Amino acid sequence: MKVDYLKKEQIETATLELIQAYGKKYGEVSIPVPVEEMLECHLGLGLEYGDLKEATGFGDVLGATWIKDRRVVIDTSLDPTEYPDQEGRCRFTLAHEVGHWQLHRIYFEIDPLQRTIFDTKDSRPSIVCRRSSSKEPIEWQADVFASYLLMPTHLIEAAWREEHGSSVAYQAAAEITALAQRFGDERTTTGIARRMAARFKTSGQAMQIRLKDLQLINASASAPTIFDA
Amino acid sequence: MTGNKTFGQRIRDLREERKAKDPAFSLRRFAEAVDVSPTFISKMETGEFDPPAPDKIKKMAELLHVDADELLALAGRVDPKLNDIIKKQPKAIADFLRTAQGLSAKRIQELTEQLKDESRKSGKR
Numbered sequence: 001m002k003v004d005y006l007k008k009e010q011i012e013t014a015t016l017e018l019i020q021a022y023g024k025k026y027g028e029v030s031i032p033v034p035v036e037e038m039l040e041c042h043l044g045l046g047l048e049y050g051d052l053k054e055a056t057g058f059g060d061v062l063g064a065t066w067i068k069d070r071r072v073v074i075d076t077s078l079d080p081t082e083y084p085d086q087e088g089r090c091r092f093t094l095a096h097e098v099g100h101w102q103l104h105r106i107y108f109e110i111d112p113l114q115r116t117i118f119d120t121k122d123s124r125p126s127i128v129c130r131r132s133s134s135k136e137p138i139e140w141q142a143d144v145f146a147s148y149l150l151m152p153t154h155l156i157e158a159a160w161r162e163e164h165g166s167s168v169a170y171q172a173a174a175e176i177t178a179l180a181q182r183f184g185d186e187r188t189t190t191g192i193a194r195r196m197a198a199r200f201k202t203s204g205q206a207m208q209i210r211l212k213d214l215q216l217i218n219a220s221a222s223a224p225t226i227f228d229a
Numbered sequence: 230m231t232g233n234k235t236f237g238q239r240i241r242d243l244r245e246e247r248k249a250k251d252p253a254f255s256l257r258r259f260a261e262a263v264d265v266s267p268t269f270i271s272k273m274e275t276g277e278f279d280p281p282a283p284d285k286i287k288k289m290a291e292l293l294h295v296d297a298d299e300l301l302a303l304a305g306r307v308d309p310k311l312n313d314i315i316k317k318q319p320k321a322i323a324d325f326l327r328t329a330q331g332l333s334a335k336r337i338q339e340l341t342e343q344l345k346d347e348s349r350k351s352g353k354r
Contacts, residue, residue, distance in 0.1 A: 026252060037252035044249060047256045048275065049268040080257070081266040 001127075003104060003138045011141060014102055015148040018042075031159065032201035033150050035094045039072060043101060046071045047094075049079050056125070060132050063093040064125035065100050067108040072097045073125070088203030092146050093129065099145030100127050104138060150202050151210045159199055160216055163192070169218045170211075176219050190217065234276035236303045241274040243293045254292075263288050280304035 019029045022042045026034075040047050052061040052075040063074045074097075077083065078090040108126050129139060161167060172190050179188040189197075189204035197207035211217040248254035253262070260267040263285055272278040280286060283306045290297035301308055315322045329337060 034252065036255050036257050040255045041248050041250075041252045046245070048271040049256075049266075050271060050275075076268045079266050079268045081260060082268060 001107065001136075001138055003107060003141065005137070006103065006141055008144055011099075011103070011144045012148045012153070015145055015152065018098070018102060018149065019152060029152075029155075031155050031199055032091070033095075033152070033155070035091050035098065035150060038149075039094055039098050039101075043098065044070065045101065048073045049076050050074075051076055052128075053077075056128055058128065058130050060130045061128060062089070062131065063097045063129045065097050065127045065129075067101075067105045067126040072101075087201055088197065088206065091150060091201055092203065092206060095146035095149045096129060096139075096142045097127075098149065099142035100129075100138075103141055103145060147206060147210055151200055151207065153214065155200075156196070156210065156214060156216070159196060163195065167216070169216050172217045172219050193217065232273075232276040232278055233280050233304060236280045236300070237274040237276045239300070239303055240270075240289060240293075243295060244274075247293065259292065262292055280306065283307065283309050 018038060019033070022034070022038050023029050025042060026037065036047065039045050046069070048071070050073045052064055052073055053059055055073075056064065061075055062078065063072065065072050072094075074090060074093055078086045078093060080087040080090045104127065127138070129142070157167060164170075170190070170192055172192075175190050176188045179190070189208050193208035193211055194204040196211065197204040200207065202210075208217060212219060244254050244256075244259055252258065256270060257267045260270045263270070263281075265281060265285065269278060269281070273280060280303075283301060283304075286300050286304055286306060287297045287308070290300045298308065315326075329340070332340075
């Protein structure tokens with residue numbers, strides 16, 4: 001499905017508006033960001049855990065949204081009570097579906113033809129989210145939304161200052177190299193990213209990407225900083 | 230498992246009604262409070278799973294502020310305390326229930342009120 005281009009900053013603004021609106025109703029948002037409550041209570045969507053693999057025929061499905069039915073289903077393989085190690089991925093998927101609702105529902109509301117084909121009751125979901133589809137623009141936008149929603153800049157910076165007493169970046173090159181040598185390139189999540197991830201209830205990997213993005217983790221070996229002197 | 234759509238829908242409606250004002254009724258927090266998984270609550274609400282054990286139903290009633298007996302009846306379950314009551318006086322209570330079974334609901338309620346009244350009075354003594 002084709003969607004309009006959005007800049008990262010526009011997506012971040014959308015998450016901050018949601019955080020603020022939620023805060024007004026239910027009290028200021030702190031970590032871990034209450035993503036389920038945003039989806040269910042604030043946006044008033046119905047949430048279910050269901051067997052999406054069976055329903056959609058996709059083995060790598062994570063979540064799905066039915067826009068007209070105001071319904072989000074997360075695959076049971078991500079149930080955080082049954083599979084506690086999936087907590088981060090589950091919350092990311094929830095935030096990702098919230099992203100679709102906030103950024104993309106308009107495409108289903110304004111196109112009556114599409115609505116009758118894809119969005120009638122008990123029919124196929126409007127949007128199916130799979131691990132392998134994450135490179136499509138609509139999925140990329142929802143991923144960026146999820147990242148900003150679960151790890152808002154102001155809360156990351158506050159948590160970082162609590163951990164380190166300052167906003168100085170961590171020079172991670174040596175640790176990442178050591179991790180890569182030990183576990184291979186797939187598992188290079190630094191200790192600090194894992195600790196922050198535990199507080200925000202995200203995956204370590206998602207946190208590391210966010211921290212690099214905010215330049216709190218510096219992974220490049222040669223980049224000099226003003227503190228090198 | 231055949232599930233129970235009426236029971237599931239009732240829980241879903243009650244939870245939906247409350248969750249808009251109180252995040253404690255979100256799927257996950259409600260499931261945690263009942264001590265089951267969100268998947269279980271989901272599938273129970275859609276009627277795919279049977280209602281849980283009576284103690285969990287009573288917990289749901291308490292959280293949702295509704296009458297436990299109503300939910301137990303919808304679920305086709307009996308309060309386990311009733312078993313204990315019968316076991317304490319198996320013959321007398323069984324006789325009592327058999328005798329009462331032919332009565333109208335209205336008459337049963339009248340007698341219940343009467344008994345409550347008597348036990349209140351004897352409690353004062």
